[in-house]
Amino acid sequence: MKCGLNLMVCSFVIGGLVYADRPDFNDKEAPQTLGDFREIQSALQSHLERTRSATVCLQMGGGSGSAVIISKDGLVLTAAHVTSKIDEEIKVIMEDGREFTGRSLGLNSETDSAMLQIEDAGPFPFVEVDLKDTTKLGDWVFSLGHSGGFDKARGVNVRVGRLVREAETTVQSDCMLIGGDSGGPLFNMEGELIAIHSRVGASREESMHVPIREFQAHWDELKSGKFIGDGGFAQKSEPGTGFLGVATEESHEGGLKVIELWEDGVAEKIGLKLGDLIVEIAGEKATKELMVSKLAELGAGDKLKLKWISGGETKEETVKLGERP
Amino acid sequence: MKIITLLVAITIPLVANSLPSEKRKNGPLIQEALSPIQVSLQESSAVFYNNETSKAFLYGTVVSDDGLIVTKASEIEEVESYYVRVGTKKFRDPIVVARNDVWDVMMIRIKAVGLKPVDFSQTKDLSHGTWVVSNGATERRFRRPRAGIISANKREIPGGSPAVLGVGLKEEDGDLSVDSVTEGSGAAMADLKKGDKLLKVDGSDIKNRDDLIAYLKEKSPGDKIKLTLTRGDKELILEVELMARHKLYGQEKTRNDQLSGGEAQQSSRRTGFPMVLQHETMLNRKTVGGPIFTLDNQFVGMNIAAVNRVEAFAIPGKELSDLVLELQKTP
Numbered sequence: 322m323k324c325g326l327n328l329m330v331c332s333f334v335i336g337g338l339v340y341a342d343r344p345d346f347n348d349k350e351a352p353q354t355l356g357d358f359r360e361i362q363s364a365l366q367s368h369l370e371r372t373r374s375a376t377v378c379l380q381m382g383g384g385s386g387s388a389v390i391i392s393k394d395g396l397v398l399t400a401a402h403v404t405s406k407i408d409e410e411i412k413v414i415m416e417d418g419r420e421f422t423g424r425s426l427g428l429n430s431e432t433d434s435a436m437l438q439i440e441d442a443g444p445f446p447f448v449e450v451d452l453k454d455t456t457k458l459g460d461w462v463f464s465l466g467h468s469g470g471f472d473k474a475r476g477v478n479v480r481v482g483r484l485v486r487e488a489e490t491t492v493q494s495d496c497m498l499i500g501g502d503s504g505g506p507l508f509n510m511e512g513e514l515i516a517i518h519s520r521v522g523a524s525r526e527e528s529m530h531v532p533i534r535e536f537q538a539h540w541d542e543l544k545s546g547k548f549i550g551d552g553g554f555a556q557k558s559e560p561g562t563g564f565l566g567v568a569t570e571e572s573h574e575g576g577l578k579v580i581e582l583w584e585d586g587v588a589e590k591i592g593l594k595l596g597d598l599i600v601e602i603a604g605e606k607a608t609k610e611l612m613v614s615k616l617a618e619l620g621a622g623d624k625l626k627l628k629w630i631s632g633g634e635t636k637e638e639t640v641k642l643g644e645r646p
Numbered sequence: 647m648k649i650i651t652l653l654v655a656i657t658i659p660l661v662a663n664s665l666p667s668e669k670r671k672n673g674p675l676i677q678e679a680l681s682p683i684q685v686s687l688q689e690s691s692a693v694f695y696n697n698e699t700s701k702a703f704l705y706g707t708v709v710s711d712d713g714l715i716v717t718k719a720s721e722i723e724e725v726e727s728y729y730v731r732v733g734t735k736k737f738r739d740p741i742v743v744a745r746n747d748v749w750d751v752m753m754i755r756i757k758a759v760g761l762k763p764v765d766f767s768q769t770k771d772l773s774h775g776t777w778v779v780s781n782g783a784t785e786r787r788f789r790r791p792r793a794g795i796i797s798a799n800k801r802e803i804p805g806g807s808p809a810v811l812g813v814g815l816k817e818e819d820g821d822l823s824v825d826s827v828t829e830g831s832g833a834a835m836a837d838l839k840k841g842d843k844l845l846k847v848d849g850s851d852i853k854n855r856d857d858l859i860a861y862l863k864e865k866s867p868g869d870k871i872k873l874t875l876t877r878g879d880k881e882l883i884l885e886v887e888l889m890a891r892h893k894l895y896g897q898e899k900t901r902n903d904q905l906s907g908g909e910a911q912q913s914s915r916r917t918g919f920p921m922v923l924q925h926e927t928m929l930n931r932k933t934v935g936g937p938i939f940t941l942d943n944q945f946v947g948m949n950i951a952a953v954n955r956v957e958a959f960a961i962p963g964k965e966l967s968d969l970v971l972e973l974q975k976t977p
Contacts, residue, residue, distance in 0.1 A: 499905055
């Protein structure tokens with residue numbers, strides 16, 4: 322036991338000496354000797370085990386993207402066009418094949434940033450984030466992702482390159498990306514997360530990422546589940562397209578009485594029956610007017626909380642609205 | 647599983663700070679720093695040139711000092727006649743010695759002495775993130791080195807390309823007959839015709855479609871089978887050469903294939919290998935076939951497929967060494 326402890330202290334000190342500073346190769350215009358390549362290689366390899374274990378595959382609605390865990394309790398950063406909706410259940414797969422359940426938090430539809438929370442209990446492997454924004458143009462970087470979807474035999478796909486262009490809300494590298502990498506992490510050679518994969522140019526050497534500073538600019542909104550902006554990376558549902566699959570009439574005892582149910586509609590699926598009395602909609606007293614205005618405001622896929630009385634029993638459920646036929 | 651698509655768009659404003667292209671990963675400054683490995687690439691690579699166009703279309707790996715070269719079979723057979731360059735020397739009239747369709751490798755001999763073959767004795771397993779150096783573009787006297795890293799687990803790539811006859815089949819009243827013949831297929835060359843009733847394959851009875859498919863499953867592209875059939879009131883026996891499905895019908899195209907530049911960039915055969923190393927060096931279908939080396943000039947393997955935008959496959963040195971011994975024994 323003591324031996325193990327000594328080793329740990331030792332590796333900590335060595336680690337500190339080697340990686341506390343910015344690696345020298347970043348300040349050369351390009352590697353000049355094979356020694357420079359070897360330094361890049363050993364820096365990259367020293368971070369691979371940890372960064373790979375925190376790089377996850379996200380699966381939902383038949384689609385697949387990538388993401389990275391940044392806290393012990395399972396906070397995840399990814400791209401808005403991967404989660405595409407807020408408060409959505411998403412499957413999270415680790416490189417070793419373990420699966421967890423995640424829920425999408427907020428997203429920025431204009432810059433392609435998004436957050437997600439793993440709902441299972443941690444601790445999870447996670448990476449450090451370059452919160453001080455220390456990475457500069459020309460720095461060597463490496464990219465991880467579940468390219469083309471989850472493939473256990475292949476594992477996480479690793480690529481290396483340099484930061485080649487910089488703008489406020491987008492950085493470009495020459496690490497190559499492909500479909501399925503979206504939402505995956507880009508690291509500096511100190512093993513810190515610097516950006517999230519977003520999109521590619523026509524050439525194989527043009528890869529665009531959302532920098533961490535863009536996540537920081539909207540951190541609290543993203544974490545609290547807000548849908549930001551009106552951009553092309555994610556679309557809000559269209560108001561008025563949501564469908565509950567139920568017809569009601571106002572009851573003289575208060576609330577809305579169910580008089581018709583659509584077969585396989587969302588109302589039927591959560592167990593509403595003919596004659597049941599809906600007493601609350603979205604936490605407010607149920608009225609015909611409230612029902613009409615809520616459905617006009619919400620779209621397909623949006624959520625609505627209902628409370629109703631069925632056979633003397635009070636029930637409560639949040640339903641996801643279907644598509645209006 | 648649908649893959650979340652990367653949007654193809656350049657949205658970085660022109661005012662952005664930009665790194666000059668010569669300093670980028672595949673730029674000339676990096677190539678220059680790799681010049682100590684360029685020597686190995688120069689000596690142990692072969693370059694195949696189309697006789698008709700004099701254009702380079704494929705690399706090869708030199709495996710003996712007296713002129714044996716291995717390369718990617720499915721690419722080289724696309725070109726009718728070719729010559730070879732090793733180092734700066736030109737060699738005419740190469741001869742095909744042997745081939746292996748499992749690995750998609752062809753062995754070719756040129757009349758040469760004193761070549762510098764790759765050294766199989768030094769190959770070892772490389773971990774993720776290790777730099778490897780391949781041939782990029784070629785000039786007449788000079789192979790340009792291009793670097794990438796080992797990017798994923800060493801593994802088998804399932805799939806492969808099944809052997810096909812090139813016919814559509816019809817089952818009617820207990821008879822199995824030819825319904826259509828695909829142009830350019832082995833069946834077309836053997837002169838199979840619509841309406842032929844199939845009775846036997848290599849002497850065994852075929853009762854239905856499943857019997858024939860099960861039999862073909864055990865066969866490889868290039869194998870020949872004898873079909874016994876009746877046409878009108880005649881009984882015929884035709885010998886048919888089986889072809890790889892992808893050659894006849896093309897490989898299935900995914901959205902990621904489209905993102906990868908399609909046929910000009912990707913090897914047409916890119917699945918079905920017993921073992922590969924994966925790296926991320928930017929190759930295309932014309933720059934596979936050659937050797938790859940570590941920064942210490944150790945031979946790592948032979949590039950066998952430009953798979954897509956982010957993935958290249960190589961046959962590992964150990965497996966290639968065994969395969970070369972086997973091919974050399976071919977009578």
